[in-house]
Amino acid sequence: MTVKNLRYYREKFVRHLPTRFCPGCGNGVILNAFVRALDDLSIPQERVLCVSGIGCSAWIPNPYFSGDSLHTTHGRALAFATGAKVYNRNLKTVVFTGDGDGAGIGGNHLIHAARRNVEITTILVNNMNYGMTGGQTAPTTLYGGLTTTTPYGNPENPFNLTSLVASAGATYVARWSTYHVIELTKSIKEALQNEGFSFIEVLSQCPTQQRRMFGLSGTSSEAPQRILEMFLESTYIRGQPLKNNYLYAIPKKTPEAVFKSVETKLSGFHPKLKIVDHMAFGRIIKINTERVEEVKRSLKDLDDVEKVADPLEGKIELGVFVKCERPEFVKTLHNIIERVGENRYGV
Ligand SMILES: Cc1ncc(C[n+]2csc(CCOP(=O)(O)OP(=O)(O)O)c2C)c(N)n1
Ligand code: SF4
Ligand SMILES: [Mg+2]
Structure with missing residues (x-):
């Protein structure tokens, strides 16, 4: 990974607008990793289409990424992105989604996009709650987690999203955290080059809501750093010596x-x-x-x-879990359309 001056990335890739993210939010870190991945791969911005649903994480590409983006409805980013990809196969189509957006209301779209193996890179920002609407419980909130809708502790178990998406058929699946920026950037590069459905879950800090969730009683200004250190403490990387x-x-x-x-x-x-x-x-x-x-x-x-x-007790595994090849949906669909045009039946 080549590292350039921060100003270079900001001038080239980021819209100059006041940030709506709370101080210390992980969303800026994820935008940073994304644009570095694009730059490293020399993918021109004109070839990129970012699609997002609703939530704080949906704001990563829109309005902050300086390129084409489609800010759609809650949970439906993958459906819009599939349509866009079918229409224009040359676009690098990237979905930014939250855990509520992508795994809650949009959970069905997620498993079916993975099953179809549509060539879309999906970056799911897992802050373990509905950040934008005030910290409600999500399908990713840890068991016992304190949210505004589970003030006595979450009685549910969270999804293991990487296992879910892997078993649905995605051909690239990884999980990182906003602490692991180098690995995350490398993973986004791999995902962008995969000819199929790529899914990266990013454990992300949401200091505004996670202070309550993790019972961080100190000052709000120390919360982002404490959460990042907690991500390091509570995870391990697959395949690395323990x-x-x-x-x-x-x-x-x-x-x-x-x-x-x-x-x-x-x-x-x-x-x-x-x-x-x-x-x-x-x-x-x-x-x-x-x-x-x-x-x-x-x-x-x-x-x-x-x-x-x-x-290792209670720790979350990070790393790349799936990297494989399978027929890609849009390519197959276009082959079928061609055969229909020529009146040819069969595969
Ligand atoms: C159909 C619909 N239902 C509910 C909402 C309210 N809503 C907006 S954002 C959101 C949750 C977003 O959570 P998540 O995807 O985890 O994003 P975060 O803000 O945590 O990044 C909800 C429920 C909505 N906008 N549309
Ligand atoms: S509520 Fe959480 S996710 Fe949303 S901007 Fe604030 S810190 Fe970020
Ligand atoms: Mg969320």
Whole structure:
């Protein structure tokens, strides 16, 4: 990936308008990764059509991307994009959608576009809630998550979107987060070159709504950084060597209140302790140690600790999950149209 001056990308690819995104929102990071991918592949803007539905994430291309875009109705971006692609196969058609837009109201379009293997790159911004309308629960909200419609915790389990889309038939499927910008940019480049349906889920920070969701009680200005660090803490990358020299203590009270007793209990092991935010467990104590099994045993009889979690417990897998070839819908459709014109039957 070649890295140019930020001003270059801004002048070339971004409309100069006041931003509507809240401070620290992940949507700007995703636009940034997208335009870098286009630039790296030397895809001219005139060859790109961005399509979006409704939601904060739908604003990434429209109005901010300086190129053709179609801002459609809630959940229907993929239906519009399919029509556009059938009409003009030469367009690089890219859908920006949210988790509510793409997996809730538009969930059916998503699985069928994947099944058909339509050559569309879909970037689904998963901020785990309906950001634009005030932080309601989405089909991606984590179990127990606090949203405005689940103030006592979400009773539902979230979709595993990459598994869903992979099993529906997409030929490129990946998941990254707004922390993993280099990998995300590389993935967008791969998706844009795939002759078929490409799907990238991006875990994205929505400080405005996720402060409540993840119980981040600090100031609003520190939330974006804390959420990004939480994405790093709560994920692992498929195929990369995993560290096993740490574990987590999930406290019964606040981690600050329990820190001292954990430190005292483990003093003989000389571990490094740190309070971290974790998507599955909230604010917990991370214990770095080479003597994991002994530390685990020692913490078992500490009253202040609810549970000890292994490194991978509750973590979300990132990476590229599918990269394969299958007949593409629009190409097949045009072949059929040609055969109909020539009155030829059969495949
Ligand atoms: C048919 C219809 N139903 C409901 C709405 C209200 N609405 C606007 S945006 C939105 C949710 C968007 O959530 P998501 O796709 O996750 O986008 P985010 O704002 O989180 O990026 C809803 C329900 C609408 N605009 N149209
Ligand atoms: S509500 Fe969330 S997703 Fe929407 S602009 Fe604000 S931070 Fe971004
Ligand atoms: Mg959302």
